[in-house]
Amino acid sequence: MGSPTPAPRRRHLLGHRDDGQANILLLFGLTLALLALTLLFVRVGAAGDQRSRVQTAADAAALAAVSALQESAAEDLVEGRFPMPLFDEEVARERAEEYARANDAVVTDLRASDNVMGRNGNIVRVEVRGAICQKELEEDGSRHWGDVTCDGEEDGSTRVGTAAAIAIAEFPECGRDDGGIYCSGAEVTSLDQARRVVSVHLVDQEGRYEFDPSRVVFGAGAIVDCASLGQLHPTMCQVHETLQAEFGGFYLTAGGYRSEPTSDHGYGMAVDYMMAPIGTVPTPQMHDSAVGVIDWIIQNAHRLGVKGLIYDHHIWNATRGDPVGPWMEVRRFHQDTGNLTQDHVDHIHLAAGPGNMR
Numbered sequence: 001m002g003s004p005t006p007a008p009r010r011r012h013l014l015g016h017r018d019d020g021q022a023n024i025l026l027l028f029g030l031t032l033a034l035l036a037l038t039l040l041f042v043r044v045g046a047a048g049d050q051r052s053r054v055q056t057a058a059d060a061a062a063l064a065a066v067s068a069l070q071e072s073a074a075e076d077l078v079e080g081r082f083p084m085p086l087f088d089e090e091v092a093r094e095r096a097e098e099y100a101r102a103n104d105a106v107v108t109d110l111r112a113s114d115n116v117m118g119r120n121g122n123i124v125r126v127e128v129r130g131a132i133c134q135k136e137l138e139e140d141g142s143r144h145w146g147d148v149t150c151d152g153e154e155d156g157s158t159r160v161g162t163a164a165a166i167a168i169a170e171f172p173e174c175g176r177d178d179g180g181i182y183c184s185g186a187e188v189t190s191l192d193q194a195r196r197v198v199s200v201h202l203v204d205q206e207g208r209y210e211f212d213p214s215r216v217v218f219g220a221g222a223i224v225d226c227a228s229l230g231q232l233h234p235t236m237c238q239v240h241e242t243l244q245a246e247f248g249g250f251y252l253t254a255g256g257y258r259s260e261p262t263s264d265h266g267y268g269m270a271v272d273y274m275m276a277p278i279g280t281v282p283t284p285q286m287h288d289s290a291v292g293v294i295d296w297i298i299q300n301a302h303r304l305g306v307k308g309l310i311y312d313h314h315i316w317n318a319t320r321g322d323p324v325g326p327w328m329e330v331r332r333f334h335q336d337t338g339n340l341t342q343d344h345v346d347h348i349h350l351a352a353g354p355g356n357m358r
Contacts, residue, residue: 056103057104064095064096065110065126066124066200074195105128105130169200183197229256232271236268250273278341294348310349318357320356
């Protein structure tokens with residue numbers, strides 16, 4: 001018998017095996033998917049980091065904007081004046097822009113408000129736009145490597161985001177004694193101490209009133225409760241609280257009970273509202289505001305239990321039968337001793353409660 005015929009050899013052609021081709025495509029697809037996922041995480045992380053940086057920039061800018069009020073109030077205190085700082089947009093914007101730029105952002109909006117009828121602007125809201133430029137240098141060397149904050153004129157692409165923050169400068173309750181100005185029970189003896197008693201911090205809400213520099217300014221001091229004014233009679237306390245609800249902090253500071261048996265102060269039935277720093281003449285705006293408050297008091301004196309008031313050398317006494325009407329028409333001359341405080345030029349003396357005005 002002849003030898004058997006060998007079986008034909010099977011040929012394997014390179015590149016024609018389906019399982020090998022599928023594996024290569026799968027590996028390629030997984031690589032692309034992982035790359036896309038990696039890029040997504042990088043973008044999400046970068047976006048989160050950018051949001052955090054922009055918010056930090058907004059916080060810093062808002063705090064810087066109100067720091068000018070803190071400095072002004074501190075200077076008033078060490079010079080023996082009750083703090084009466086007013087919002088200065090130019091100064092606030094300059095400080096806010098400086099701190100925003102230091103945190104890779106630019107200021108896009110800045111506005112002031114307060115809770116005292118828009119008269120001092122001690123609450124400032126700042127909005128910023130994050131700006132980290134991709135364009136690194138100018139060819140002429142006018143821009144260094146570390147300067148990456150956009151100024152709005154770049155042609156290159158930028159990463160941007162917005163954030164806002166609100167900061168407040170809170171002024172302390174202060175008084176005056178023989179030793180000078182004291183705040184929160186302590187004498188103010190240095191600029192550093194004065195800065196510390198003016199609280200600057202972030203808040204969640206703007207004030208109730210937008211700051212308006214054209215508004216009448218009369219003190220805008222800290223609002224104090226009746227307990228801070230000593231042993232006030234309930235009627236005087238109610239009048240005080242009503243005035244604060246109606247006009248906000250319309251005074252620099254207030255003085256209530258003191259040991260003075262010949263005056264309503266000695267019975268807790270009088271409060272002195274300082275319209276100007278002690279011993280000084282109110283500005284025309286402060287004077288006009290004082291008259292506005294007085295006109296309202298006279299019109300509502302009967303229902304409030306007001307006995308009378310003294311201001312600017314003149315008196316109005318309901319218990320004596322003085323008529324109701326505008327202050328400038330119903331006031332009577334009181335005295336002129338040459339002392340601005342004794343003559344009630346720098347403050348309103350208001351009495352309320354039972355009995356005659358003392």
